[in-house]
Amino acid sequence: MQADQTLETKPQSGQPARLRLATIWFGGCSGCHMSFLDLDEFLVELAGKAELVYSPVIDVKEYPQNVDVCLAEGAICNEDNRELLYQVRQRTRLLVAFGDCAVTANVSALRNQLGPGNAESVLQKAYIETATANPALPGEPGIVPPLLPRVMPVHEVVAVDYFLPGCPPPADRIKSFLVQLLEGQEPVLTGKDIKFG
Amino acid sequence: MAAKTLTIDGKHVSVDESATILDAAVDAGIYIPTLCHLDGVYDVGACRLCLVEVAGSSKLLPACTTKVSEGMEIQTDTERLRQYRRITLEQLFAERNHVCSVCVANGHCELQTLAYRQGMDHVRYDYRFPQWEVDSTHSLFGLDHNRCILCTRCVRVCWHIEGAGTLNVSGRGAQARIITDLNQPWGTSDTCTKCGKCVMACPTGALFYKGATVGEMERDRTKLEFIVTAREKKQWIAD
Ligand code: SF4
Ligand code: SF4
Ligand code: FES
Numbered sequence: 099m100q101a102d103q104t105l106e107t108k109p110q111s112g113q114p115a116r117l118r119l120a121t122i123w124f125g126g127c128s129g130c131h132m133s134f135l136d137l138d139e140f141l142v143e144l145a146g147k148a149e150l151v152y153s154p155v156i157d158v159k160e161y162p163q164n165v166d167v168c169l170a171e172g173a174i175c176n177e178d179n180r181e182l183l184y185q186v187r188q189r190t191r192l193l194v195a196f197g198d199c200a201v202t203a204n205v206s207a208l209r210n211q212l213g214p215g216n217a218e219s220v221l222q223k224a225y226i227e228t229a230t231a232n233p234a235l236p237g238e239p240g241i242v243p244p245l246l247p248r249v250m251p252v253h254e255v256v257a258v259d260y261f262l263p264g265c266p267p268p269a270d271r272i273k274s275f276l277v278q279l280l281e282g283q284e285p286v287l288t289g290k291d292i293k294f295g
Numbered sequence: 296m297a298a299k300t301l302t303i304d305g306k307h308v309s310v311d312e313s314a315t316i317l318d319a320a321v322d323a324g325i326y327i328p329t330l331c332h333l334d335g336v337y338d339v340g341a342c343r344l345c346l347v348e349v350a351g352s353s354k355l356l357p358a359c360t361t362k363v364s365e366g367m368e369i370q371t372d373t374e375r376l377r378q379y380r381r382i383t384l385e386q387l388f389a390e391r392n393h394v395c396s397v398c399v400a401n402g403h404c405e406l407q408t409l410a411y412r413q414g415m416d417h418v419r420y421d422y423r424f425p426q427w428e429v430d431s432t433h434s435l436f437g438l439d440h441n442r443c444i445l446c447t448r449c450v451r452v453c454w455h456i457e458g459a460g461t462l463n464v465s466g467r468g469a470q471a472r473i474i475t476d477l478n479q480p481w482g483t484s485d486t487c488t489k490c491g492k493c494v495m496a497c498p499t500g501a502l503f504y505k506g507a508t509v510g511e512m513e514r515d516r517t518k519l520e521f522i523v524t525a526r527e528k529k530q531w532i533a534d
Contacts, residue, residue, distance in 0.1 A: 198396055201417050202388075210424035211392055211441075248424075253417060261416040265396030292416040294407060295395030295510075 117280065118166040119144075120152040121196070122186060124179045125206040125249065126172030129266040130197035131155065134169070136269035140276075147280050163189050167279060169196035169262070169272075173206035174250045178243035187256040194275075195252045198265040198294055205265075207249035217245035260285055263294050301367035316347060316358040316369055327371050328380060328409055331446035332359045333496055335523030336455060342446055343383050344409065347371050355379065377413065384410050389420040390469070391427060392441040399439075399512035400500030406444060407499075425469070432482030435505060436494050438473065443501035445471055449493035456522055461487040473501075495519045 123131060131154060137144065151165060152158050161182065168190045174180055187193060198204040209216040226233045236242050252258050262275050271291050278285040300309045303316075303325050310319040315338070320327050331342040340360035347358045350368035355376070358369075370376070387393075387406060395401050427440035445464065450473065453462040461484050465474045475481040494502045495514050503512045525531050 195417065202394075203422065204394060204396055207422070207424065208394065210422070211426055213426055251417070251422075253419075254421060258417075263416060287416065288414065289411060291411075292414070293395075293411045294393075295398065295401040 116146075117148040118151050118162075118164060119148040120150070120161070120165045120168040120186075120190065121154070122152065122161070122168060122170050122182070123154045124170060124172030124183070124200070124252075125175030126197060126199040127205075128154070128171070130169075130171040130199075130264075133197075133264075133266035133269050134272055137273055138269070140269075140273050144276065144280075161185055161189060165190040167192045167194065169194045170200050170252055171196045173199040173203040174246065174252060174255050175206055176243040176245050180246065180255060183252065183255055192259045192279075193252070193256070194260045194262055195258045196262050197267055198263055200252045201261050201263045202294060203249050203251040203254075207251075210248050214247070217247055221245070261292070262287065263292055265295050299363045299365050299367075301363055301365070301369065303369045304371055310363055312363065314363050316349075316356070316361050316363055316367075317345060319363050320358060320369075320371060325371060327358050328413065329359060330405060330409060330444070330498055331448060333448045333451070335520065335527070336448065336451045336496075339447060339451070342387075342444070344380055346376060346379060348373055348376060380413050381415055384413055384415050385418045385420055387444050388415075388418045389422050391423075391425060391443065394441075397509055398442060398500040399503045399507045399509060400442070401510040403510070403513045404500060405498035423469075427472075430475075430481050431505065432480035433484075433487070433489075433505075434482065435489055436481070436491065437503050437505055438475075438481060439501050439503070440472055441501075442499045443473055444499055445473070446498060448496040448498065449473065449502055452492040452496040452519065456519070456526075457488060457490050457492050459486050459488050459490070462493055492519060492522075 121131065121134065150156055151162050168186055170186065170193060174183055195201045199206045209220045212219055221235050225235050262272065264271055271287065274291065275285050275287060297312045298309050299312050300307065301319065302308065303320055303323055306323055306325065308319050308323045310322055317327055317329065317332065327345050327347065329345045332338055332345065338359040340357040343357060345358040346355040348370040349356050388410065395407055430438040447464060450462045450464060454460050461475050463474050464471055465478055466472055476484045476486055481487065494504060495516055495518060500512055
């Protein structure tokens with residue numbers, strides 16, 4: 099969005115520095131990540147130009163410092179999502195709302211329509227009313243994060259630099275976004291490339 | 296029939312004096328986004344997407360309900376208009392529950408299409424997430440209030456093309472909603488002829504054929520156009 103945020107890769111001893119790329123999975127179905135994997139052979143090219151420093155597909159426990167770009171899938175549904183998102187925002191230069199749940203809250207936010215008390219009523223429905231064995235609400239302080247009273251798109255919680263909508267965003271849309279970014283351009287998606295759904 | 300001459304985006308246009316700015320633009324091949332306008336049905340200027348700038352007027356004017364006048368200088372695509380259109384679209388999305396990914400109209404929706412054409416990649420307003428119902432009491436059609444943008448196309452075709460007078464608007468502001476007869480379930484309506492013109496007219500996923508699932512709700516407007524041609528040209532021809 100702002101010009102000073104466009105990406106500049108700093109050359110290191112003749113070699114262009116690899117982009118420090120992260121992907122993160124909040125309240126979503128992982129479909130956006132599946133679509134990311136659908137990049138197929140472009141993933142190989144991407145691996146040459148970017149270093150994946152955090153992602154559900156690699157085994158890194160803590161979100162690192164100095165991340166250049168983070169693709170954030172999913173809506174912000176629980177306290178864990180929110181805390182992590184604050185950390186991600188602090189440690190990331192360009193935050194991308196990745197897919198409809200991140201951009202609009204989408205299906206993840208259907209419970210918002212039930213009004214106040216929706217978090218309690220969906221848990222009640224799922225874990226008590228429709229349970230066939232051991233009806234009980236899941237709860238383990240410090241392990242099972244409490245649901246937020248309202249599911250939110252990412253930009254309702256922190257500032258977002260770019261929006262990459264779609265449920266999921268098709269692989270060619272992700273590619274077009276990443277290619278522009280890697281070439282140091284301001285990524286711009288237009289027309290059907292910003293269609294929701 | 297007197298003609299008026301005017302300019303639209305600098306292009307000289309000559310049209311009949313009865314024309315609206317929208318008619319003139321269509322004639323001249325200039326695109327103005329519209330949502331509540333439906334060819335063949337009278338206009339109400341409800342959605343404000345077709346707003347244009349007219350030299351000498353500080354107000355923005357809806358192209359679909361403003362008649363042309365001699366020497367008018369019209370701009371249809373300025374930065375200010377683009378901003379207003381984007382605001383209007385974002386408010387429509389924030390007002391009710393538009394979950395495109397699971398909507399019957401996904402991929403065939405005029406609201407969705409306008410949104411991406413106008414560059415709307417997210418909604419800056421907080422979504423309201425209101426509670427609305429789906430009326431599925433009719434034997435053939437469903438009405439999902441979550442997706443309704445109150446353009447009243449359905450009401451206008453119901454009254455003025457079919458002449459049944461089943462659909463109407465009740466309430467004001469955020470409470471306004473489409474009702475059938477005396478605010479009763481659609482399936483119990485005495486006046487509905489089951490013609491389906493409302494379903495053909497609806498721009499969004501609010502009115503749908505029962506049985507349509509995600510993305511399946513495509514509308515065939517040819518029947519509607521057939522009747523409009525018959526009314527306007529007194530000829531029963533399909534073109
Ligand atoms: S009516 Fe259109 S904009 Fe609304 S959810 Fe359905 S496809 Fe999306
Ligand atoms: S049901 Fe469809 S046609 Fe009728 S007012 Fe709502 S959006 Fe418009
Ligand atoms: S099309 Fe003109 S106001 Fe809706």
